[in-house]
Amino acid sequence: MPKVCVIIPTYNEAGTIGELLDRLESLGLELQVVVVDDGSDDGTIEIVEEASRRYGNIILVERGVKLGLGSALRDGLRKGVELGAELLVTMDADLSHDPLELPKLVDEGTPHRIVLGSRYVEGGCIVGWGLYRRLVSWGANFLARLLTGVPSRDSTTGFRCYGAEVVKAVLPHVRGIGYEFQVEVLSVAQRMGFEIVEVPITFMDRRMGRSKLGFGEMWRFLRILLRIFFESGEMGRALKFIAVGLSGLLVNEAVIWLLTEVAGLYYLISGVISAEVSIVNNFIWNNYWTFSDRGGGGLLARFVRFNLARVFGMALGLLLLKLFTDLLGLHYLVSNVFAILIVFIFNYLLSFFWVWRRPLGDSRGIHIARRG
Ligand SMILES: Nc1nc2c(ncn2[C@@H]2O[C@H](COP(=O)(O)OP(=O)(O)OP(=O)(O)O)[C@@H](O)[C@H]2O)c(=O)[nH]1
Ligand SMILES: [Mg+2]
Structure with a gap:
């Protein structure tokens, strides 16, 4: 003893x-x-x-x-x-x-x-x-x-x-x-x-x-x-998440332009494809960079959850846009800024607590941090 x-x-x-x-x-x-x-x-x-x-x-x-x-x-x-x-x-x-x-x-x-x-x-x-x-x-x-x-x-x-x-x-x-x-x-x-x-x-x-x-x-x-x-590294993580989000925006714009102007697709079809390409882009960066120390299920499971999280985020964004504009009487551009900020936080929370829900090394449930 x-x-x-x-x-x-x-x-x-x-x-x-x-x-x-x-x-x-x-x-x-x-x-x-x-x-x-x-x-x-x-x-x-x-x-x-x-x-x-x-x-x-x-x-x-x-x-x-x-x-x-x-x-x-x-x-x-x-x-x-x-x-x-x-x-x-x-x-x-x-x-x-x-x-x-x-x-x-x-x-x-x-x-x-x-x-x-x-x-x-x-x-x-x-x-x-x-x-x-x-x-x-x-x-x-x-x-x-x-x-x-x-x-x-x-x-x-x-x-x-x-x-x-x-x-x-x-x-x-x-x-x-x-x-x-x-x-x-x-x-x-x-x-x-x-x-x-x-x-x-x-x-x-x-x-x-x-x-x-x-x-x-x-x-x-x-x-x-x-x-x-x-x-700690957690602010860095949030900043990485923001950077990845911005990179997704650029990818989205580039792909929608290429598909519409160069490949000659109808712009809404380009929009659907470019949205998914940007989701893939964000997922890869977040998986191997922002949340490289976290996991939760296999890669595919994480990817599916990340896509779902994005859908929930978009639904929430539209709901908030409607609420702020119609119920609170804000100008729709102002509503949109608030909605985007809230959805960003929502997306981060979903990514942290759901998509990459577990720190790596959490196997038995009681060993929750193991390093060095
Ligand atoms: N020495 C010392 N002990 C403290 C101090 N503050 C709290 N404690 C002790 O720390 C322990 C936890 O405090 P509690 O008041 O029980 O806190 P808690 O459990 O979060 O709150 P409750 O659910 O209301 O009991 C108790 O044993 C307290 O007596 C302090 O300033 N100095
Ligand atoms: Mg007590």
Whole structure:
């Protein structure tokens, strides 16, 4: 059994932290536990101190003021590495993460890997969340996948098992101090070539205490995603997609001119052929350039999906043109500009999440990133 350290960030979690520590101890594993508290004033500290005396393997790091979840995790992970841990498990203090699932994460753990306890892979689930909370989490993960290129389904989960080598290499490059830390760590780790693996967990809504996820956190999360979008290759990907689209336009114009003027075809027939030629052009460039690191089915399947995506895009474009012009009363040229912009984003989303839906190397469903 590798040396495992469990890191628990706490901010006013008196209602649950005692039970969590008891349940961790009753696993019967040789664990080191580090609780990082940010000035709780509800009795959390006293409960942890008491458990620490009773069990002897619990360390309380008291920081005194609320410095943020990411910053607490960073201090906890550092402490765990200092203590010589080979694997470092992070989990929430509100009993959302079941200690009984800890061995499952640890079993997949290696020094060069991050194992995510995932709510969004097959077998994972969430118990007790309403629509709003589901939407927030779904939106956060959707944006994280799109903007950072980290392919994991659950990039915001707090139940994780970090290999010590990952922590040592990645932490110095992570700046986030709040919830955004979770995604930033994955992005940096992925760029450094570490493995990210997802195993399914059951997430239970907190039974007691108050949520620390407010609008301020969400706003900071979005800002960091945008920063990662610029710093990682994902903005480059979007720019490539635009360039390919423009090249398709040129190809389209050239072919329709050639077929009509040189071959003497009726221009509408030329138009159909040139449209398909430009789709083929765009597909080839996108497949071997824009999305060269992604796949999803065979080449033919991707090509068929790409064609369908184009048809959906055109249908959406016409619908929007009609809506903006007739319902909103915009001039049709103005409507068209808005429609084109929205269809462009729609096309990109379809390409990213549907046509080239999977990062290469995603074979078993739980190995979601493998590089280097
Ligand atoms: N030390 C420390 N811990 C924090 C801070 N913010 C959140 N936490 C802890 O991080 C864990 C996750 O916070 P939660 O409020 O449960 O966040 P959440 O699970 O996204 O939101 P809920 O679904 O409402 O529980 C809990 O153990 C919190 O006590 C902080 O600023 N400092
Ligand atoms: Mg929680």
